[in-house]
Amino acid sequence: MSDVRDEGGQDGFAAELWSAGAATYDAIVAHPFLTGLSDGTLPREAFAAFVAQDSHYLQAYARALALTAARATDPAAVRMFSAHAANAIAVEQDLHARLLAELGLSSADVAATPVGPTTLAYTSYLLAVCATGTYAEAVAAVLPCYWVYRDVGRTLLERSSPDPVYATWIATYASPEFDAVVEAVVATADALGPSTGPAERARCRTHFATTTRYEWMFWDAAWTGLTWPV
Numbered sequence: 001m002s003d004v005r006d007e008g009g010q011d012g013f014a015a016e017l018w019s020a021g022a023a024t025y026d027a028i029v030a031h032p033f034l035t036g037l038s039d040g041t042l043p044r045e046a047f048a049a050f051v052a053q054d055s056h057y058l059q060a061y062a063r064a065l066a067l068t069a070a071r072a073t074d075p076a077a078v079r080m081f082s083a084h085a086a087n088a089i090a091v092e093q094d095l096h097a098r099l100l101a102e103l104g105l106s107s108a109d110v111a112a113t114p115v116g117p118t119t120l121a122y123t124s125y126l127l128a129v130c131a132t133g134t135y136a137e138a139v140a141a142v143l144p145c146y147w148v149y150r151d152v153g154r155t156l157l158e159r160s161s162p163d164p165v166y167a168t169w170i171a172t173y174a175s176p177e178f179d180a181v182v183e184a185v186v187a188t189a190d191a192l193g194p195s196t197g198p199a200e201r202a203r204c205r206t207h208f209a210t211t212t213r214y215e216w217m218f219w220d221a222a223w224t225g226l227t228w229p230v
């Protein structure tokens with residue numbers, strides 16, 4: 001699978017954050033869950049496990065985005081993150097309803113699936129940073145969710161997938177609409193750079209690196225079928 005990552009501007013704050021997650025991104029695009037999505041060999045049960053956990057994830061992610069919106073002072077950023085919070089719920093309901101129907105699952109099946117250990121760890125971290133960190137820290141924590149999926153979407157779209165269900169998922173994140181969303185958030189992160197001091201920037205890099213790791217772990221949990229050990 002070739003790598004069509006887009007690291008954004010060369011020397012802005014967003015690029016500085018990306019550097020903190022770049023090695024993890026390389027591991028993400030090489031993960032068998034993703035290579036299996038694009039060559040169609042990913043077992044349907046693994047994809048269903050991913051979609052079920054992603055439903056739980058997106059509900060929490062929407063709240064993390066709403067907290068980020070509440071921390072922003074620039075009206076354009078308040079509006080943007082609020083719109084994205086609403087859209088995360090819409091994706092959860094619309095995209096997942098379509099995917100689940102094709103996978104032969106109902107939303108009741110998903111609601112009955114317990115939140116897994118990786119989903120809980122990832123969403124707890126996001127909500128903690130967005131609730132108790134600074135605005136720049138919140139932006140750094142939520143940024144990989146956008147950026148990693150846009151770049152993964154692009155990379156996978158080069159081959160798409162022989163499986164129409166997987167192709168639907170890939171097309172969502174490879175779309176021009178999602179690209180515009182990601183570019184706006186990357187620009188927002190860049191605009192925060194000059195007003196963010198060295199200690200806060202270091203915390204931001206840690207958050208970005210951590211949530212990028214959780215992105216890898218999220219796919220890996222679906223791939224290995226991770227559940228609570230007891």
Ligand SMILES: Cc1ncc(CO)c(N)n1
Pocket residue numbers: 054057058144145146149215218
């Ligand atoms: C786990 C995860 N991260 C990111 C996205 C896209 O924002 C998603 N749908 N799920």
Ligand SMILES: Cc1ncsc1CCO
Pocket residue numbers: 083084085087088089091145146181
């Ligand atoms: C990042 C993200 N992922 C699914 S929805 C959403 C918010 C922007 O539409």
